Amino acid sequence: MNKFEPYLEILKSSLESLDQWREIFGSEQTVSHSLPDHEPIIQVIETLREKLEGNYPFHHPQYAGQMLKPPHPVAWIAYSLAATINPNNHALDGGPPTSEMEKEIIHQLAAMIGYKENYLGHLTSAGTIANLEALFVAREIHPGKAIAASANAHYTHRRMSRVLGCKFIEIPVNEIGQPDFRFIEKHADQIGTLVVTPGTTGLGHVEPIAKMKHLADEFGFRIHADAAYGGFFKLLEQELPSRAHWEILSECDSIVIDPHKHGLQPYGCGSILFKDASAGRFFKHDSPYTYFTSDDLHLGEISLECSRAGAAAAALWATLQLFPLSEQGLGNVLKKTRRAALNFSDRIEKEPGWELYCEPELDIAGYFKTPLKNSIHELNRINRNVFDAGTRSRKNGFHLSLFAIPADLFTKKFPQFKKDAPQAVILRSVFMKEEHYGFTDELAGRIFSADSD
Numbered sequence: 089m090n091k092f093e094p095y096l097e098i099l100k101s102s103l104e105s106l107d108q109w110r111e112i113f114g115s116e117q118t119v120s121h122s123l124p125d126h127e128p129i130i131q132v133i134e135t136l137r138e139k140l141e142g143n144y145p146f147h148h149p150q151y152a153g154q155m156l157k158p159p160h161p162v163a164w165i166a167y168s169l170a171a172t173i174n175p176n177n178h179a180l181d182g183g184p185p186t187s188e189m190e191k192e193i194i195h196q197l198a199a200m201i202g203y204k205e206n207y208l209g210h211l212t213s214a215g216t217i218a219n220l221e222a223l224f225v226a227r228e229i230h231p232g233k234a235i236a237a238s239a240n241a242h243y244t245h246r247r248m249s250r251v252l253g254c255k256f257i258e259i260p261v262n263e264i265g266q267p268d269f270r271f272i273e274k275h276a277d278q279i280g281t282l283v284v285t286p287g288t289t290g291l292g293h294v295e296p297i298a299k300m301k302h303l304a305d306e307f308g309f310r311i312h313a314d315a316a317y318g319g320f321f322k323l324l325e326q327e328l329p330s331r332a333h334w335e336i337l338s339e340c341d342s343i344v345i346d347p348h349k350h351g352l353q354p355y356g357c358g359s360i361l362f363k364d365a366s367a368g369r370f371f372k373h374d375s376p377y378t379y380f381t382s383d384d385l386h387l388g389e390i391s392l393e394c395s396r397a398g399a400a401a402a403a404l405w406a407t408l409q410l411f412p413l414s415e416q417g418l419g420n421v422l423k424k425t426r427r428a429a430l431n432f433s434d435r436i437e438k439e440p441g442w443e444l445y446c447e448p449e450l451d452i453a454g455y456f457k458t459p460l461k462n463s464i465h466e467l468n469r470i471n472r473n474v475f476d477a478g479t480r481s482r483k484n485g486f487h488l489s490l491f492a493i494p495a496d497l498f499t500k501k502f503p504q505f506k507k508d509a510p511q512a513v514i515l516r517s518v519f520m521k522e523e524h525y526g527f528t529d530e531l532a533g534r535i536f537s538a539d540s541d
């Protein structure tokens with residue numbers, strides 16, 4: 089029996105029931121008409137399976153590299169079931185039930201954030217396109233003004249500002265990830281929208297929304313929160329050191345949250361919400377192809393994308409039925425991932441010859457093995473070696489990522505190091521799986537005993 093057997097039984101029986109619905113329309117069906125012989129399918133799927141084994145073990149807690157993990161099986165069951173119909177959430181007519189599910193999801197996300205009544209939002213195929221929408225609205229509201237984001241913001245903000253023809257201002261950060269407020273004040277008259285990142289992709293810093301919001305009110309710019317990775321930590325705000333910032337998340341003008349990061353979803357699921365529904369006016373368009381049977385607001389009318397998988401909405405909808413957006417629901421999963429990061433950091437701090445770069449604010453840890461010589465060049469060499477060593481063994485291996493910090497920032501924290509390389513390259517671990525909790529000692533042990541020479 090494979091690990092997924094119990095789930096497959098559920099999928100099988102629901103597919104059978106769905107077939108009965110299909111039969112209502114007559115026995116002529118697309119699927120059965122174009123079904124090729126069984127044998128070639130078996131062969132091609134077998135080849136696919138072999139190719140897929142070229143992946144890193146994303147499913148296993150020994151993988152603590154990038155923000156990657158398999159979706160909850162309920163998500164892919166729901167996705168597969170809906171995909172046999174293939175609804176398109178571009179328009180309500182493209183998939184009435186999955187569009188309704190999407191609206192329900194948006195209400196749930198809005199309730200989590202604390203947005204009241206007059207918000208607007210929809211799912212997207214990823215965080216980058218969701219951020220592009222936010223920046224597009226930013227440009228329309230303040231034409232000619234700049235988009236500003238910290239040096240720790242996701243690299244796509246600069247790229248998308250370029251796509252939009254907007255000036256982009258990069259705000260310097262200090263060694264603990266705090267944006268330079270003086271710099272923001274100095275450039276405030278040029279800024280139309282400031283991007284704040286509660287949960288940076290690199291080390292999971294929660295940028296200070298409270299302070300940024302204060303500046304925004306003083307100088308009249310807007311705030312966009314890129315919570316693609318961090319958004320669901322809102323559920324844990326009571327226990328986060330950054331609580332004050334999460335508590336005013338609802339004061340941001342727009343927010344991006346990626347269900348395919350921390351929402352247990354397969355890729356293809358981001359989201360964007362605007363605090364004020366009037367942002368929808370920038371998306372209005374007429375199309376001769378769609379929108380003939382419903383007067384209700386179409387998801388396609390408030391989005392830059394056209395076709396979008398209704399199956400992604402079905403998957404997230406089903407997942408949220410089982411893991412509601414509460415501290416006890418999805419929050420419970422994130423609680424474990426955060427505890428895993430904290431436990432692991434404790435181990436690093438206690439281990440002679442190892443150093444924590446900074447205490448994890450969410451569930452990402454940055455750390456390094458200290459070289460014998462206080463040289464950044466040497467630090468980079470031995471930490472790269474540790475990183476490489478982990479991928480050599482399958483059963484007792486580990487998978488981390490590397491994170492580059494400008495040498496000037498690094499030496500602010502660790503002044504004993506000689507600046508003989510432009511960047512310090514440290515180790516980074518994202519503990520975003522529940523399974524990491526309970527595996528951190530084992531993982532730390534493997535990393536400590538890795539050969540770094």
Ligand SMILES: *Cc1c(COP(=O)(O)O)cnc(C)c1O
Nearest residue numbers: 214215216242289314316317346
């Ligand atoms: C992952 C991430 C993005 C990009 O989202 P995609 O879904 O990968 O397009 C943007 N911002 C932050 C903070 C992220 O962590």
